[in-house]
Amino acid sequence: MAVGSVDVTYRGIFQKSLASVITKALVKAARHEHKIGGTVQRYSDSPERNGIPAKQFAVIADEETSLRVEMAKYEPDTVVATCVLDDTLVKGLESWAWYGVQAVNASLSPGGVLLVVSERPIEELADWMPRADFDWRLAVLSRKTSFAGLWVYNDDGTDMEVLGALSRVTGGLVALESLVATAAAGSDAARRAELLESGFSSVQVAPISAGVGREWPYETPALPAWDEMGEGVAIRGVPKGERNMLFQKFTTRTARPVVDFDRCVRCQICYTVCPDEAFDPTPSGHYAVDYGHCCGCGICANACPVEGCIEMVDELAFSDNSDLHRIYEADPEGYGNLRQAALATAGGPVRHYGIF
Numbered sequence: 352m353a354v355g356s357v358d359v360t361y362r363g364i365f366q367k368s369l370a371s372v373i374t375k376a377l378v379k380a381a382r383h384e385h386k387i388g389g390t391v392q393r394y395s396d397s398p399e400r401n402g403i404p405a406k407q408f409a410v411i412a413d414e415e416t417s418l419r420v421e422m423a424k425y426e427p428d429t430v431v432a433t434c435v436l437d438d439t440l441v442k443g444l445e446s447w448a449w450y451g452v453q454a455v456n457a458s459l460s461p462g463g464v465l466l467v468v469s470e471r472p473i474e475e476l477a478d479w480m481p482r483a484d485f486d487w488r489l490a491v492l493s494r495k496t497s498f499a500g501l502w503v504y505n506d507d508g509t510d511m512e513v514l515g516a517l518s519r520v521t522g523g524l525v526a527l528e529s530l531v532a533t534a535a536a537g538s539d540a541a542r543r544a545e546l547l548e549s550g551f552s553s554v555q556v557a558p559i560s561a562g563v564g565r566e567w568p569y570e571t572p573a574l575p576a577w578d579e580m581g582e583g584v585a586i587r588g589v590p591k592g593e594r595n596m597l598f599q600k601f602t603t604r605t606a607r608p609v610v611d612f613d614r615c616v617r618c619q620i621c622y623t624v625c626p627d628e629a630f631d632p633t634p635s636g637h638y639a640v641d642y643g644h645c646c647g648c649g650i651c652a653n654a655c656p657v658e659g660c661i662e663m664v665d666e667l668a669f670s671d672n673s674d675l676h677r678i679y680e681a682d683p684e685g686y687g688n689l690r691q692a693a694l695a696t697a698g699g700p701v702r703h704y705g706i707f
């Protein structure tokens with residue numbers, strides 16, 4: 352193999368440092384095998400915002416020409432592994448640098464592996480996987496989601512465990528010994544080696560056959576050729592009361608606000624404070640969330656004056672962006688059961704402080 356790449360998919364800002372440490376460590380360790388490499392951070396400048404899906408790539412090659420060719424592409428197309436640092440990204444991702452909602456395994460090459468850091472069972476994650484027209488593998492590293500943002504680094508060992516797991520699932524794109532040797536150059540070498548080995552030995556892998564998986568619900572917009580592009584991009588304003596369907600933010604969300612409409616006192620605060628104007632007034636006086644436009648910031652849950660009325664619930668407890676208030680209107684008791692079932696699936700509400 353002349354060249355192979357690893358795509359690290361993460362939540363913008365919150366996990367930026369973690370993604371950067373992983374991609375750079377792969378490249379440094381490859382040098383121990385007389386390979387060369389580089390990292391690409393396409394989405395790490397101003398468009399990257401809290402929670403926005405983003406990617407960094409590590410490109411490893413046997414010689415310089417292959418590396419240069421691969422690094423010159425908009426995105427590497429030799430991805431042997433995609434590593435997903437937050438499991439709610441398996442629902443799909445759209446950053447402000449892409450067009451449309453992408454499947455989490457979209458960049459994988461045939462036979463490649465998608466490694467998810469998650470405490471969920473591999474079978475549960477497999478249910479979320481979009482189908483591909485080639486055989487591939489799903490791998491899970493059982494670990495809590497780790498956050499290491501733009502200015503801070505959370506040295507909780509996730510970086511080393513992910514690197515160990517990547518070495519195993521890629522069949523040694525970078526060998527475990529090389530990663531251990533690189534880690535030995537820094538402080539805390541013994542602990543890092545232990546974590547690398549733990550990731551290597553504990554990662555679970557399951558084969559996924561071509562054609563097996565979730566039907567992808569989103570259309571991929573056709574991109575214009577370079578000579579068809581206009582002079583700029585304009586997102587047109589929409590009339591009052593409507594939302595721009597070209598500018599939805601739902602893939603930013605790790606948890607969504609779920610309202611207990613029976614407790615709601617119709618105070619309007621959620622409607623007023625939501626920075627994305629995602630609440631719609633309803634004839635009953637409740638406020639319904641438009642889940643296509645809610646980014647999951649939690650500000651409404653933080654501001655609601657009624658205890659337990661808006662709770663943030665893990666995004667993987669829901670399969671789509673249906674209007675939950677409509678379900679409540681049609682069948683309040685059924686909605687209550689649905690809400691309780693979602694909370695049970697998610698293991699209770701997510702603690703949230705309203706971060707924008």
Ligand code: SF4
Pocket residue numbers: 610614615616617618619620621622638654655656657660661
């Ligand atoms: S802030 Fe809470 S109580 Fe007030 S309208 Fe919104 S959901 Fe109802």
Ligand code: SF4
Pocket residue numbers: 607608624625626627628629630640644645646647648649650651652
């Ligand atoms: S979580 Fe944030 S974006 Fe979503 S409805 Fe609440 S305030 Fe609006």
